[in-house]
Amino acid sequence: MKSCLQPGLRHSESLTVDASMLVPALPAAFGGFHDMPPVFATAQMVAFIEWTCVQALAPYLEPGERTVGTHVDVSHVAATPVGMTVTATVELIAFDGRALRFKVAAHDATGLIGEGFHSRGVIDYARFMARVEKKAAC
Structure with missing residues (x-):
């Protein structure tokens, strides 16, 4: 992580909600949401917030670094x-x-749809994946 990263960093991203982001489109593996209201899914909103954080941090990562989500309170x-x-909109x-x-x-x-806090951790991608592969071998 580059030393110039400081609290106060702000970043925003926008997207247009399409049918793939609606509650009924969530995977059937979770019990099926086919009869739920066709609105932007909470899971999709959280994923979008995470992606916005990833985008905010991208210029500050060293080669081989990534970030992973560690906590969501939204x-x-x-x-x-x-x-x-x-x-x-995210603010470090x-x-x-x-x-x-x-x-x-x-x-x-029309206004606010969600808010809260999100935590991420910086990882060395190669070491992280080595641990994942070792775990998968068990």
Whole structure:
């Protein structure tokens, strides 16, 4: 991680909600959501927030480094229909070695849809994958 990374870093990303991001489109492996309301899924909102954090950190990573999510504490307070744009805004509020904590929020055209905190850890990709492969061999 580059030493110029500091708390206060802010980043935003936007996306337009499509049918693949709606609750009924979630994998059937989780029991099926086919009869749920066709709105932006909480799981998709959390993934979008995580991706926004990844994008915010990308310029600060050294070769071979990545970040992984370690904690999510996010509310989902309003439904968003297909076709509406969602913007996620993240702010790095704490940085301690390899641990990063973000304040996060997501808005659609009518206002706040979710907010909370997300933590990520910096990893060495090769070492991380070696541990995963060792675990998979058990």
